[in-house]
Amino acid sequence: MKVGIVTYALNIGGVERVILNLYQGLLAHGYQPTIIEIMKKGEWSEKFQSMGLQVEQVLPSQWESKKKHAFRILNKLKEYRLLFLNDVQYAHSILGFLPPATRVFPIVHGDLESMLYNASFNISQIQNILCVNPILAERLTKEYAVPQGMIHVVPNCLDTENISHTTTLKTKEFVYLGRLNDFEKGVMDIPEIMKIVSENFPLVHLDIYGSGTHEEALRNKIRSFGLEGNISLKGELDPEKVHDTLSHYKYLIFPSKFESGALVLKEAMLNGLIPFAYRLPGQTDVIVTHGKNGFLAEPGNISEFAAHILALYTNQELVKEISENAVSSIQKNFSLKVMMHAYQQIIELALKSPDPQRSGRLEIEILEDFTYLPLILIRPFRKVLRGLGLYK
Secondary structure (H helix, E strand, O other), X not given: OEEEEEEOOOOOOHHHHHHHHHHHHHHHOOOEEEEEEOXXXXXXXXXXXXXXXXXXXXXXXXOOEHHHHHHHHHHHHOOOOEEEEEOOHHHHHOHHHOOOOOEEEEEEOOOOHHHHHHHHHOHHHOOOEEEOOHHHHHHHHHHOOOOHHHEEEOOOOEXXXXXXXXXXXXXXXXXXXXXXXXXXXXXXXXHHHHHHHHHHOOOOOEEEEOOOOOHHHHHHHHHHOOOOOOEEEEEOOOHHHHHHHHOOEEEEXXXXXXXXXXXXXXXXXXXXXXXEEEOOOOOOOOOOOEOOOEEEEOOOOHHHXXXXXXXXXXXXXXXXXXXXXXXHHHHHHOEHHHHHHHHHHHHHHHHXXXXXXXXXXXXXXXXXXXXXXXXXXXXXXXXXXXXXOOOO
């Protein structure tokens, strides 16, 4: 059965690694998956292709309208019996023209209004919405009036059977892996945390992998705290090297203020790293049990966060036990086998359900303004209207 995994673009990040896991899980279950980028060719597009994944593009042209682009996407999506949509408003606009037998499943990866809005917009044309944590499911029911019966919570999971590096010699201490963004990832807390730790253990070291909007600010803060010898910014990490790289570290610094699937947290724990994170209800606290397989501090409480590190750092007898607990908890609760079992049940129920009545309508509201203008003309046309006081 042909399955389309539709995404804005294969950029560098956690959502893309989730898509990778989903692709491999579907393939292992006998499906024929294809990843379809519909807005741009992302940084990881060729990387995924080099790994043997089927990746195709239906990209916009500056000389065509949003409507024309949407219908080109429709022509592509008609090929697939199952569609998994990852925050793709253009795909939602044309669902009413799909064959009735097509089953559509938006996936909500994060707490962004666009993701929640897009997933719930054309709700009569979809089967179910999949959320990676219960917080997102709750928002959909309370704020977007999605019936609870249409929502399934399926956590992001890992291929635990083929990835395990717990016997690797751990020669490095602390690591952070993720976007260098403070609003969501809390990266600007890192220098303050490590400053407290380094005052007690001057040789402590943290490697930071990633890039993002706060990279320069983070670099400056590290410099202002005099931590250049304790913290190294290592740049982006190849997706194929994530597990191998993590396996050489002992501890994960994870100061996120909001998480959706917390994939890095799970990847690190699978590799035996002990996580230090903020306690985020329904997000980190469903993965980490404080004092058993990692440590949780109250959000924004930097001194508590650092205190947990210092307490374990001075009690190395606990390290082996907590590391082993971290691995076993991910293997038990967040394996790809568990995730694909949930997906398989959802798919089977959807295939047995009555075909939806297709609307045969283009949903121009979700495409926003100037649906029929060539893309290249939208900005100048908008500028002219603003000059005339006809557009805000």
